[in-house]
Amino acid sequence: MVTFIVFSLKRAWQGFWRNALMSIAATATMVLMLMLLAGFWIIQTGLLAGLQFTEQKVEVVAYLQPNATDSQVAKLKSTLEAMPQVAGATVVTRDEALTRFQESMKAQGREDLTQYLDINPLFASIEVKLVDPSSVRVVGDAMRNEPIVRNVINIEDLVDRVLTVTSILRTAGTVVLLVVGVIVLFIIVNTIRLAVFARAEEIEIMRLVGASDAFIRWPFVFEGAFVGFLGAVITLVVLAVAADPIGGFMVEFFRVLPIQVGTLTRDLVTLVMGAGVGLGILGSWLSVRTYLIR
Amino acid sequence: MATVVATAPLAESPVTIAPAPSTARSIRRRILERGRDQAVPDRAVLVLHDVSKQYPNGKLALRDVDLVVPEGDFVFLVGPSGAGKSTLIKLIIRDEVASHGEVVLDGQDLARLARRHVPRMRRKIGIIFQDFKLLPTKTVWENVAFALEVTGYPRRQIPPAVDRVLAIVGLTAQARQTPNQLSGGEQQRTAIARALVHDPRLIIADEPTGNLDPLISWEILQLLLRINELGVTVLMATHNAEVVTALRKRVVALEEGRIIRDEVGGAYHRED
Numbered sequence: 086m087v088t089f090i091v092f093s094l095k096r097a098w099q100g101f102w103r104n105a106l107m108s109i110a111a112t113a114t115m116v117l118m119l120m121l122l123a124g125f126w127i128i129q130t131g132l133l134a135g136l137q138f139t140e141q142k143v144e145v146v147a148y149l150q151p152n153a154t155d156s157q158v159a160k161l162k163s164t165l166e167a168m169p170q171v172a173g174a175t176v177v178t179r180d181e182a183l184t185r186f187q188e189s190m191k192a193q194g195r196e197d198l199t200q201y202l203d204i205n206p207l208f209a210s211i212e213v214k215l216v217d218p219s220s221v222r223v224v225g226d227a228m229r230n231e232p233i234v235r236n237v238i239n240i241e242d243l244v245d246r247v248l249t250v251t252s253i254l255r256t257a258g259t260v261v262l263l264v265v266g267v268i269v270l271f272i273i274v275n276t277i278r279l280a281v282f283a284r285a286e287e288i289e290i291m292r293l294v295g296a297s298d299a300f301i302r303w304p305f306v307f308e309g310a311f312v313g314f315l316g317a318v319i320t321l322v323v324l325a326v327a328a329d330p331i332g333g334f335m336v337e338f339f340r341v342l343p344i345q346v347g348t349l350t351r352d353l354v355t356l357v358m359g360a361g362v363g364l365g366i367l368g369s370w371l372s373v374r375t376y377l378i379r
Numbered sequence: 380m381a382t383v384v385a386t387a388p389l390a391e392s393p394v395t396i397a398p399a400p401s402t403a404r405s406i407r408r409r410i411l412e413r414g415r416d417q418a419v420p421d422r423a424v425l426v427l428h429d430v431s432k433q434y435p436n437g438k439l440a441l442r443d444v445d446l447v448v449p450e451g452d453f454v455f456l457v458g459p460s461g462a463g464k465s466t467l468i469k470l471i472i473r474d475e476v477a478s479h480g481e482v483v484l485d486g487q488d489l490a491r492l493a494r495r496h497v498p499r500m501r502r503k504i505g506i507i508f509q510d511f512k513l514l515p516t517k518t519v520w521e522n523v524a525f526a527l528e529v530t531g532y533p534r535r536q537i538p539p540a541v542d543r544v545l546a547i548v549g550l551t552a553q554a555r556q557t558p559n560q561l562s563g564g565e566q567q568r569t570a571i572a573r574a575l576v577h578d579p580r581l582i583i584a585d586e587p588t589g590n591l592d593p594l595i596s597w598e599i600l601q602l603l604l605r606i607n608e609l610g611v612t613v614l615m616a617t618h619n620a621e622v623v624t625a626l627r628k629r630v631v632a633l634e635e636g637r638i639i640r641d642e643v644g645g646a647y648h649r650e651d
Contacts, residue, residue: 088531088533088534089531092528092531096528103516286512286514287514289512290512290514290525291529292498292501293472293501293506293512294501294502294506294525294526294529294530294573294577295498295499295500295501295502295504295526295530295577296498296529296530297495297498297499297530297531298495298498300529300530300531301529
């Protein structure tokens with residue numbers, strides 16, 4: 086068994102270098118295809134993060150009756166927080182509302198009109214963040230039924246429209262990524278098929294001298310895996326080199342998005358490595374198979 | 380006329396065939412052991428019984444072929460192109476399966492042989508082609524060793540086995556050269572060495588002299604005869620009438636898929 090693996094690896098290595106032109110062509114194709122795949126995957130990740138960011142902005146705000154007691158408000162808050170659709174609830178007191186208003190006027194460079202007032206005209210409110218923006222109706226209705234709630238800002242129609250757009254974008258992104266994936270699959274498998282085809286005579290000789298299928302297949306499979314591995318490494322090196330200038334340009338954009346660079350990198354390495362090695366193996370396996378089935 | 384041409388190169392052949400007592404002994408020992416182990420009285424290497432082959436396109440390549448090749452025989456397979464010689468060879472190496480009848484190699488019915496046992500069976504056959512089928516990127520030595528490597532032969536036993544067959548075919552000095560540095564005859568001898576390295580029971584030579592000039596053809600023939608003397612059965616398909624007629628070996632003639640003649644000591648053409 087060990088002899089067999091050593092033999093296969095040695096033959097794969099020889100096969101790669103003794104047919105250098107074909108191997109380089111296959112590796113180059115592999116690199117281009119993996120870059121295409123990685124590029125689209127990064128775009129898709131950014132798109133999903135952007136959509137998630139947009140959806141997280143959905144917040145149901147309820148204004149409270151001025152005569153509501155603190156305990157009533159606290160009870161409402163805990164009731165809302167107990168709902169499975171609710172991610173979190175924040176109570177904004179009248180004083181806080183006033184401070185916020187003043188800060189926002191100041192930030193916009195406008196005059197603080199509240200200084201002319203003797204009393205605070207603003208209502209206290211409770212702001213509810215949702216786990217899933219599609220449950221906006223359920224949460225909104227639940228709050229409307231509370232006696233201490235004065236009114237709930239009606240954002241249902243707006244949320245519906247946003248959700249329609251985000252779901253279309255999500256589906257479109259996934260479809261494009263899948264199409265690119267299929268294109269990459271076919272091109273890589275076909276390139277490897279050509280590389281194997283160029284060595285049809287070698288396979289024929291192996292069959293004629295009585296080599297078993299495993300001895301014919303595995304060197305090619307290892308070679309395909311090696312082409313995939315090499316292609317993936319080159320792709321990742323190119324991406325790492327390109328990441329700094331591109332990242333510097335986009336870092337402000339990405340900072341607001343819920344993307345973790347560590348996770349993104351890890352997933353990208355997994356994707357490129359997996360696709361490279363996996364498709365290399367698949368391509369070799371399928372290509373050699375056509376010569377073995379007789 | 381043919382006899383003159385035949386005997387002259389035979390007598391003063393430029394090929395020096397190194398003595399190879401080890402191979403000779405191993406083959407003879409194997410024959411003796413087989414005789415003891417197997418209860419088959421006639422030790423036929425190859426038996427074709429009532430074999431027909433029809434290709435999926437409807438072409439009937441062989442019809443009702445009966446052929447028995449005993450151990451140690453030297454058989455010429457002759458016939459015009461398209462007579463079925465190649466199909467017959469494909470059936471013997473189980474590249475194709477007979478549509479009807481039995482092809483029995485070394486006591487094994489090839490039609491009933493499971494696919495995974497085919498490679499092991501093929502190691503009992505050494506095949507030689509008109510176009511040599513050598514790997515251009517490998518040296519003579521590596522081309523021969525390749526046949527052992529890809530069949531999982533123990534690594535330590537490969538060098539002595541390769542050196543031995545290269546000595547038999549007289550290519551020890553050329554071991555480090557690649558095929559494109561060799562003459563046609565040397566390339567064919569490399570192919571013969573590769574065919575021999577598994578210690579086969581049967582050598583199938585498909586037009587082995589088709590690409591070679593007459594003198595070199597005789598060298599190759601002599602080598603095959605020598606191998607035959609060592610106890611290996613040889614089946615050679617050829618169009619080389621001169622060689623066939625001169626050697627007076629067993630001749631099997633095919634025409635339109637049928638055996639029309641099978642005579643010991645025959646000529647290339649019918650002699651009535």
